[in-house]
Amino acid sequence: MTVRPEKITLAAVALRAGVSAPTVSKVVNGREDVSPDTRARVIAALEESGYQSPLQRRASAPGQTVVEVVFDALTSAYSVEILNGVLEYAGATDVEVMLSVTSHAGGTPISPERRAQRMVDAGRGGMIVVTSAFSAAQLHAFRRRKIPVAVIDPMNPPPTDVVSVGATNWAGGKAATEHLLQLGHSRIGFLGGPETAECNQARLHGYMAALMAKGLTVNPAYTISGSFRSDHGAQGLKELLSLPEPPTAIFAASDIIALGVLGEARKNGLRVPEDLSLVGFDGTYQAEESIPPLTSVAQPLQEMGRAALRAVLRQIHGEALDSQRVELATHLVIRGSSSEPRPVTSHS
Template sequence: MVADAAGVSLPTASKVLNGRGDVASATRTRVEVAARDLGYVSPSDRRGGLPGRTVDLVFDDLVSPYSLEVLSGVTEAGTEAGVDVVVNRAPRDDAGARSADDWAGRLKAVGREGIIIVTSELTLEQVESFDRAGLPLVVIDPLNLPRVEVTSVGATNFSGGLTATEHLLSLGHRRIGFAGGPERAACGQARLHGHRAALEKAGVRPEPDLALHGAFSYPAGLEMGTRLLDLPRPPTAIFAASDTTALGVVEAARRRGLRVPDDLSVVGFDDTILATLATPALTVVRQPLPDMGRVALRTLLRLAAGESLDSHHVELATHLVVRDSTAPPRGER
């Protein structure tokens, strides 16, 4: 917000707001005026005076490339807004409502303004406990939504699944496998439905044995890739519902002496750093993970300020990025 108001880049605004000296005086003045007009208080000033504003950012998996991309967006938006972000893991006990009340109570007691939860499975007890504690909640890519009015941020997963499969169909593939996420994951289901819609639109009958489900992980991708490639009539292409899943599929192909994309085309989903570091570089559906983090933080602050939202669910656009892991099937080149 400060960067936009001053007409400068986010790194430049951050340098000024954090007291760095390597900024031109005219630029510094513009940023300071914008910050003052917006009521921005720097972290150093907050530490010297009133307690700073803080939100919790909760992950199931803290070390995945997906999580790091979302984290970068949340923390950048937090820096702009003068809000500290505390990173935690989701509680793993199953004590029900009492445990949920304890979690919400602890966050409220230490002054959290709200909580952002990423790709975790929420219980109704947790959602109701946050409500009772007066803690705003925003969920990113939820595995489930126990109540439709829970505020969430995601991507156009159905469109992404449709686009990925249409790309493979355009190359000439007709036996296309799907290495999906957990069956209960809403985002994974949307990708599967988009995949099936593309097949049906092309007149290709979806085959049940070509669609598998597992965790969004490398081991699950390896296991699903192995099962798909061991079929009597294996697929010539596989759409994987995450980048890490896709890398597991690529490894399953390698162990069978198959080359990607000569013998098997693979499409991933996310476009984390793994996609460009892979050999071959992955064709993927890119979802704007840092932007999803930024939107989640800004939405949470609006809720904390008592503002009403036009929609409880926001979807950011996905798009296809074609790299080296897809090609026409061998017989059609």
């Protein structure tokens, strides 16, 4: 005789949580009109009882694994190369990839609990978050529902139980700055991404370490953080050029920032590298195709995408992970945008 597992009802969950069945239904469907304390009790009761909604039961049936990849925006070569790595590994492992772009969502922001529940109900097996400012509360909402998550270059430090994938940002920042120092530059600017972003902080600290190892003082006026956008590179160069002693070289914390510097330099009649040396970070195809080709710290972007999906799939299959932190090596690629500083001519 076949014994069917007992079906857990909303009423049973409500009894366990000490609330009404309609209240449990509101939580399951991501409604906002439930107090935080009541929501927490209901979520705990749902987890303890093993309740699954009809959509969840349908999604848990055998079939192809679906992983959602979340970008803040899909407009840069950095994002495209990471996505290519994810798609390549997905194709080799018969995984379906769904894309989500948060900056184009519009409307009222979705609460962490509702977004997590929607993913469960849609049958997503796991999630990869790329350079997004997802908060610990948002990530915990996914973890509470046992949705495997991996974050790539997180803006905020993720919870310790969430897998993060990145590159050796500190070593890369140090290598970029050491290259400019070896060429003979001593006035080196830093144009970074968001000030609190983990990867930006590491690249900045690598830059500072290289200067201090050379016995140079870090000039606060030379370090400007902002965003990983080309307009930040353009605006940052304007600010640096307004200084009494502008830098002779710039380390930009992303290739897209460096491209903004290149464009603004041309507008100001500056030649790169004759008048201004420039090093980027990412090693994207844009660095190879720029004029002049951009010296850049190359990240293994496609491998980062593959590593993130590999970590998510291992969690889905219940396998133990070697580490919650995956850090892949960077390397400096020297091209045409960096050279020795122009000799100072005497007017005496």
